[in-house]
Amino acid sequence: MSTTSLPARKKRKLSETHASEANEDTIATLEKSLMASAENTTSVKVELAKLVKATKKATDPEITHKGIYALYRVFVSLASSGRLVGTQKADNEEKKALRNELLKQLKTYGEFLSSLLKDQEESLHIAALQILMSVLKHLSTAVSKSSGQPQIHMIWWRCIVQGLTLCPLSLRPSSTSSSSNRALISTVRDQFVDTWFSVHDDIRWFFLRDTGNLLKPGATVDPQVPENIFSILEKLNTMPTDASELNEFWIPAFAKAPSDSGPGAEIPDDDEEDDWRKSFDEPDGSEHDNGTGKGNRVYRLSTLQSLHSLTSHRVQFTVCWFALLPHLSGSMPLCLRVLNILHRGIMPHLTRPLRLNDWIGGCVDLGGSIGLLALNSLFTLMQEYNLDYPSFYTKLYAFLDSDVLHLKHRSRFFRLAELFLSSTHLPSTLLASFLKRLSRLSLSAPPAALVAIIPFTYNIMKRHPALMCLVHRRPSINESTGLPENHYVDPFNPDETSPLLTNALDSCLWELVSMKNHYQASVAILARIFEEQFTKPQYALEDFLDHTYGTLFTTEIKKRIKADPALAMEHIKDLFPGKQIAPREGDKETLISATDLVSEIWTFG
Structure with missing residues (x-):
């Protein structure tokens, strides 16, 4: 290394330090000048452009942080003074030109903030989200005051939606975010959901509406967008169930309840997408026209009325989810995450849950953990929404194969199977097929599965006394000799796919009875329950579902020995x-x- 290289590096480092200090001083000076000369048109245009440019070119995260907050204070001041909004007819050409320039810089600032949501610096993307939402409140308040009607600043709001769904790369020069990773950062998602999406009714309504339009059929969507939207929706922990719960609004103008209008009156509305009642309209020329020639309703809701309508919130929720689900069908992990929350977090808030039938049925055909969870959702539709699905138990019977007792979702299967077979109105022929299939699978099942099969079988038989013949059936007697037949032919047909045609009710559970000689003591003790009177109460199945080889071994070595084992032979x-x-x-x-x-x-x- 040459001797001249060290001084040169030191000079370059010092120059960079001075440049950073000058940049920080420049931001403070420009902010102070903008606050002082708000009425000077030329000065505001020039200095605001300089401040935006200096903030975007800053490489130090601390300076970027100072720059975005300086711009925040400047734009809030401009919005409060009415410089960013106004009546176009009353303004002269100079004011219109100034407003257009300010709105151009505002859009540039919004795009930069939305890109910071993907920045590698956690302090920057959290600060950017807070500024975006705070500026939205000030801009929407100014627009509502200027127009005389409650409104949201749509341009700024779309910058927020774009940052949360498209996740553009950070525009900060020194950011090293990967160009191939467009996933929403978890800290940004949690901050948005916990602070705004789950709390404020207006933010939730507008987000559901705009993302539903973004995913509508025929639209070109980036592959990462549906996953980002779903990551936000699955974290939603509050959804109104009564109109009185619609009382939290981020934009103050929406907090005032709308005035009541008589039915049939037409309410002007600039946004056609806000009319949630279109979801219930019949197409033109339908049989419901009754010859009147009127296909659609005359009455329409304004944005304010929609925000205070529980039905409108439910419709936007429904439209968003039904637009999202087709985009998630190609990913098994995403389908699994949807099915985990479908029956408790999605179905209760949909206007027409039965429309999920086709999507859930497709998931059932995938089998495995996804199929089991889909069966749970399908059962919820049958139980609570009167879905007619005749092949439900045939689908459930198909899950009883050798894999189900060896895979990690074994305990989930038994939980769901106990729920599905709990009805006392099910035919004995169907229940006998399930018990016989489990009994046959127990011959090759591990001990951890056997300690779940035996209590499960006992509970079903306790609930359905007609199945007692499966354990009390005597061997057939030879008419010529009067002695029991030595060769027993099991009438059960294991290859039959329909649980109603397996002849299981004519068979017996000899496989489970043979488990009384199992090498595992706990299994042998459980199997002896079939030799006793069925007077004991049902087992708490949950106590047997999480056993493994490890828990069984631990139980054996910790068991107290009542009698000392023989040591002399x-x-x-x-x-x-x-x-x-x-x-x-x-x-x-x-x-x-x-x-x-x-x-x-x-x-x-």
């Missing part, structure tokens, strides 16, 4: 006796000859 002289040789004439005893090496080694005394 009876001495056996001839463990491997040799071949007996017939005595010759005159011999009194049989001769023993050790004919192999093992007998010679193990012959004592």
